[in-house]
Amino acid sequence: MILSVRDLEVTFRAGPWFNRRPIVAVAKVSFDLDAGETFAIVGESGSGKTTLAHAINGLQETSNGEVLFMDEKVDVSRSRAVKPLRRHMSMMFQDPVGSLSPRMKVGDLVAEPFIIHKIRKNLKEEVQRLLSLVGLSGDFADRYPHQLSGGQARRIGVARAIALEPELIIADEPTAGLDVSVQGEVLNLLSDLRERLGLAMIFISHNLHVVHHVADRMAVMYLGRIVESGNTEEIFGAPAHPYTATLLSAIPNPDPDKVRERISLSSEVPSLLNRPSGCEFHTRCPWAHERCSTESPYHQNSGLRRVACHAPLDPGAQPPCAERAG
Amino acid sequence: MNVLEIRHLSVSFAAEGGSLQALKDVSIDVPEHCIVGVVGESGCGKSTLINSILRLLPDNGSIDAGSIHFEEQDLTQAGRPKMQDIRGQRISTVFQDPMDALNPVLSIADQMLHIQYRSGLGRKEKNARSLDMLRRVRIPDPESALKRYPHEFSGGMKQRIAIAMAMMMEPALLIADEPTTALDATLEVAIIKLMKDLQSHIGCSMLFISHHLGLIAELCDQVVVMYAGEVLERGTARQIFHNPWHPYTERLLDCDPGSQSSRMRHLPTIPGEIPDLKKRQEGCIFRSRCQFCEDICHAMPDEIQSNGHHVRCHRRSP
Ligand SMILES: Nc1ncnc2c1ncn2[C@@H]1O[C@H](COP(=O)(O)OP(=O)(O)OP(=O)(O)O)[C@@H](O)[C@H]1O
Ligand SMILES: Nc1ncnc2c1ncn2[C@@H]1O[C@H](COP(=O)(O)OP(=O)(O)OP(=O)(O)O)[C@@H](O)[C@H]1O
Ligand SMILES: [Mg+2]
Ligand SMILES: [Mg+2]
Numbered sequence: 001m002i003l004s005v006r007d008l009e010v011t012f013r014a015g016p017w018f019n020r021r022p023i024v025a026v027a028k029v030s031f032d033l034d035a036g037e038t039f040a041i042v043g044e045s046g047s048g049k050t051t052l053a054h055a056i057n058g059l060q061e062t063s064n065g066e067v068l069f070m071d072e073k074v075d076v077s078r079s080r081a082v083k084p085l086r087r088h089m090s091m092m093f094q095d096p097v098g099s100l101s102p103r104m105k106v107g108d109l110v111a112e113p114f115i116i117h118k119i120r121k122n123l124k125e126e127v128q129r130l131l132s133l134v135g136l137s138g139d140f141a142d143r144y145p146h147q148l149s150g151g152q153a154r155r156i157g158v159a160r161a162i163a164l165e166p167e168l169i170i171a172d173e174p175t176a177g178l179d180v181s182v183q184g185e186v187l188n189l190l191s192d193l194r195e196r197l198g199l200a201m202i203f204i205s206h207n208l209h210v211v212h213h214v215a216d217r218m219a220v221m222y223l224g225r226i227v228e229s230g231n232t233e234e235i236f237g238a239p240a241h242p243y244t245a246t247l248l249s250a251i252p253n254p255d256p257d258k259v260r261e262r263i264s265l266s267s268e269v270p271s272l273l274n275r276p277s278g279c280e281f282h283t284r285c286p287w288a289h290e291r292c293s294t295e296s297p298y299h300q301n302s303g304l305r306r307v308a309c310h311a312p313l314d315p316g317a318q319p320p321c322a323e324r325a326g
Numbered sequence: 327m328n329v330l331e332i333r334h335l336s337v338s339f340a341a342e343g344g345s346l347q348a349l350k351d352v353s354i355d356v357p358e359h360c361i362v363g364v365v366g367e368s369g370c371g372k373s374t375l376i377n378s379i380l381r382l383l384p385d386n387g388s389i390d391a392g393s394i395h396f397e398e399q400d401l402t403q404a405g406r407p408k409m410q411d412i413r414g415q416r417i418s419t420v421f422q423d424p425m426d427a428l429n430p431v432l433s434i435a436d437q438m439l440h441i442q443y444r445s446g447l448g449r450k451e452k453n454a455r456s457l458d459m460l461r462r463v464r465i466p467d468p469e470s471a472l473k474r475y476p477h478e479f480s481g482g483m484k485q486r487i488a489i490a491m492a493m494m495m496e497p498a499l500l501i502a503d504e505p506t507t508a509l510d511a512t513l514e515v516a517i518i519k520l521m522k523d524l525q526s527h528i529g530c531s532m533l534f535i536s537h538h539l540g541l542i543a544e545l546c547d548q549v550v551v552m553y554a555g556e557v558l559e560r561g562t563a564r565q566i567f568h569n570p571w572h573p574y575t576e577r578l579l580d581c582d583p584g585s586q587s588s589r590m591r592h593l594p595t596i597p598g599e600i601p602d603l604k605k606r607q608e609g610c611i612f613r614s615r616c617q618f619c620e621d622i623c624h625a626m627p628d629e630i631q632s633n634g635h636h637v638r639c640h641r642r643s644p
Contacts (some may be wrong), residue, residue, distance in 0.1 A: 177537065270466060
């Protein structure tokens, strides 16, 4: 086991200064990751994925729980202890341009990890090698970040993340903004590294097609909690949590004549300042019954699968009232 | 009637070691009430196209040739005050990076007030409209969201706020550069539906850029396929997705993980490299990666058209 996350909680303070209230962005998240494994995290926008990733990487203070990476505790307050760990755990940020400092040239940005961790190498050669690995020609080294297209900036993020051949990459939306062919190249590259170096990966993505192809296991988050986790293929085959089923039913098809049957979600997205009672998904769940609004569900285990739901769905379950989108 | 008509547009950037031609001879129509999708490789010039329409090219970029007709004027000739008017009222844009649209030091409420400065409404009414827009893009707890600052939101929330701001202006043309990259599938569908509703309600046209082929298929009436700064093919969504004519379009569709139903470790790609935009080759630009490349491809193919389906490929020549 390379990473173990236990009951992790992250709390922000939100609201105007005279009325600051705590919001729990990540709540009681636990999971383990083996070396060489790819673990996908999917879920609603704002459900805490990026915050969770930052907490694992020691960039975000936590209010509870712990993160063990290669048997060492990741603790933000001890930045000296975290820095050497980061040599083995690198991060690809969600915002590709914003995470590159605008005054540095691409060549220096790609060489930076070697300099930070004082690794002696022929930096020029390394930069050229890494650029070509991510499908960019060598003369990109002389450009500034604002002279790159969105997808090119994303690839610089990939080059930086793989530079030191880490044990674990935390990739936050690594292929957002890439066309399908370059996306394929980046994913194949990560998959090669994983075979060659036993690289483990936490893969945060909204692209469910991609998750289906690359992840061994996956977790689905809703309002800061993991509501379902398990083997990727099993979850895609038969989602057990109603939120998972809703999410999977929404994937658009690359065919203008095949608009899918979609499960539609009722009512507003709940606020973290005012979490619903009972099962927090009950306000929008097409299958909800009375019990769901009062009692919080426990995680039910069967084999690798964990589901937090009072009445997990049977395979192929149809919602009580399916709506046709379009 | 076309709201936007781009003809033979060429744009280049001054760069170290020579000029880089980012757009070459690009012609695109956006008909009234129509949603036109643009797809193409990362770096093929989609954002440059938008920046040219808006006349927001960086200092080292210049329009070398061509015209951009919008509401009976050529934007390539329009002066700065004219462009500011157009950008404020007639064309609104959701930029690729939501932080471009959001000011980090102003609260969301203030930013949304600012963009309504021409509406003639009172402060109260403006705030009510902001609230309504935030609710429509499904921002939880919109009242408190108005008081918060951009860094307090997730990537997808910022994107939705940017969309809300662009739609508030009720423009004649809405341009969206990958507006949903940070949205989950259910939200993406909801936002797209909202954009479509608003588009038919306001009666505007839309230029929609995305790498998400499923989304393009579902949303767009017409599709433009770009490669290395050139338009290779354009037509209706059905023509492009069901009967692609250009080998690049075909390969692109094959690469979509959405069209592979069984799980695979290695995803399909298009082998070869994107040509160097500083040293453009003569002839067909896709030639070096095309499996059907022949001698004739060293000459530039003419554009061939039938039933609104345009393509530049020698294989389609009569
Ligand atoms: N600095 C902050 N201050 C206050 N609230 C914050 C801060 N950063 C994030 N949040 C809140 O925490 C929640 C989780 O945000 P996070 O960025 O982790 O979501 P996410 O799952 O990555 O979403 P997306 O898919 O849209 O990127 C959101 O409700 C967000 O508004
Ligand atoms: N300011 C600049 N100076 C020099 N080259 C630039 C500049 N801006 C963009 N380019 C180059 O012009 C080409 C087109 O860039 P553009 O941003 O339009 O691509 P795009 O199609 O939007 O790509 P993506 O899908 O990755 O966002 C790219 O090769 C890019 O590197
Ligand atoms: Mg995020
Ligand atoms: Mg772009």
